[in-house]
Amino acid sequence: MTSPQKRLVELPDSHHGAVVLGDPGYHRDPAEAFAWLRRTYGPVAPVLLVGQVPAWLVLGHRELTQVTSDPALFARNVGRWRLREQIPADWPVWPMVGGGPAGESLLYTEGAEHRQRAGAVSRALAGIDPVEFRAQCESHAEDLAESFAHSGRAELMAHYALLLPVMVMGWALGVPTAEHQDLVGAFTDQLAGGDRALAGHQHIRRTMQALVRRVRERPGADVASRLAADPIGLSDEQLCQDLIVTIVAGHQTTAYWMGNAVHRMLTDRRHTDSFVRGRLAVSQALREVLWDDTPTQVFAGRWTSRPAHLGQVIIPAGDLVLLGLAAANTDPHLRPEPGAGLxxxxxxxxxxxxxxxxxxxxxxxxxxxxxAGIEVLLDRLPDLHLACPPEQVRWQPSVWMRGLESLPVNFTPTPPTARYAGGTPWI
Known part of the structure; x- marks a missing residue:
């Protein structure tokens, strides 16, 4: 396994002394890390990944919009990376940068191929009945909440936020229920980027390969079957890769969005007012969480097809560019007052x-x-509060995602089948 400290490539002058994304300070307070980078370098900063691999992190909202609007200059195919052949196959960041050494992922296709495959995924997802999907969300959320409502305590990440999305997305895609729990661990391992990242990716891959075999032999009324039957004619490998993208993105972002929302609801008065005291509808309050504490912090990657002028730097051709989504959401040019809502x-x-x-x-x-997950919690668990001091909650050690490892809470126990019937559940 690649050592995090071992330098895998020769550093360009632009990256000597650059910070390593994922160091303890980054995990403790990524928002402050992004703010320091912005103060030091401006809207585009040199950074290092595991193995001291150089990249450019886009922090500015305007600059990030520029990058994502120009796929010809800031291209998606990992084959454009000038360092690709120098990075070993066991680099733990590969699953999140280029989809792996072979680079077969839908995320890293370009042009007509990307439009066709992305369109097929979109059509397959659009085939989900929204009424039935909402009913599945509410039913699973009620079942999960019911499992601990009588106890007066819960660990909301492991027992709720991480389970609900995989149960619902697993149902939608056609993944057997028995696979759901193991997938949660594999998703987390892959995104953490540590020693188990590649093992996590391989577990997800094996699960999706089994799903591909099933839908080829016995198609059903699920996303995987619709994607397999799409007229573009995906190969088994393409189908597997596109299902991996769909379930990983559908699970991690929603699980951490839910956890971040509950954490904000319990620790930030502005968000407490939004969710609990009716200042905003739940859906609108959740969008404010995306502004302040988005689950996807950094997204990889883009590669410059030729030298590119961005912000205050000129990025050489073939360099890796990372999208600082969370940093762009808090760009002071867009939100001059910290914490100001939009x-x-x-x-x-x-x-x-x-x-x-x-x-x-x-x-x-x-x-x-x-x-649905937040509404069930608001209804089912009156007087919910943190079971530890706010500074003791633990965050996942991931460069890419902002999500809690655990969210311990206490509340007044409620008997089975009881439902919250009104009043003010938070004080």
Whole structure:
């Protein structure tokens, strides 16, 4: 396994002394890390990944919109990376940068191939009945909440936020229920980028390969079957890769969005007022969480097809460019007052932007899952509060995602089948 400290490539002059994304300070307070980078370098900063691999992190909202709007200059194919052949196959960041050494992922296709494959995924997701999907979300959320409502305590990440999306997305894609729990661990391992990242990716891959075999032999009324039957005629490998993208993105972003929303609801008065005291509808309150604490912090990657002038730097051809989605959402040029809300605005970049952004059906499904999950908690668990001091909550050690490892809470136990019937559940 590649050592995090071992230098894998020769550093260009631009990256000597650059910070390593994923160091302890980054995990403790990524927002402050992004703010320091912005103060030091401006809207585009040199950074290092595991193995001291150089990249450019885009921090500015305007600059990130520029990058995502120009796929010809800031291209998606990992084959354009001038360092690609120097990076070993066991580099733990490969699953998140280029989809792996072979680079077969839908995320890293370009041009007509990307339009066709992304269109097929969008059509397959759009085939989900929204009423039935909402009912599945509510039913699973009620079952999960019911499992601990009588106890007066819960660990909301492991027992709720991480389970609900995989249960619902697993149902939608056609993944057997028995696979759901193991997938949660594999998703987390892959995104952490540590020693188990490649093992996590391989587990997800094996699960999706089994799903591909099943839908080829016995298609059903699920996303995987619709994608397999799409007229573009995906190969088994393409189908597997596109299902991996769909389930990983559908699970992690929604799970951490839900966890971040509950954490904000319990620790930030402005968000408490939004969710609990009726200042905003739950769906609108959740969009404010995307502005302040988006689950997707950094997204990889783009590669410059030729030298590119961006912000205050000229990026050489073939360099890796990372999208600082969370940093762009808090860009002081867009939000001069820290914590200032942008009520009603959806200019956040949490779903990225441009032709490679998250498709609309996927955004709708994510919002449905998180909205249902939060509404059930608000209804089912009166006087919910943190079971530890706020500074003791633990965050996942991931460069890419902002998500809690655990969210311990206490509340007044409620008997089985009881439902919250009104009043003010938070004080």
């Amino acid at each position: 009520r009603g605005s959806r200019a956040y970049l949490s779903y990225s932007h441009g032709p490679h952004s998250c498709p609309d059906p996927a955004r709708d499904l994510a919002e449905t899952i998180v909205t």
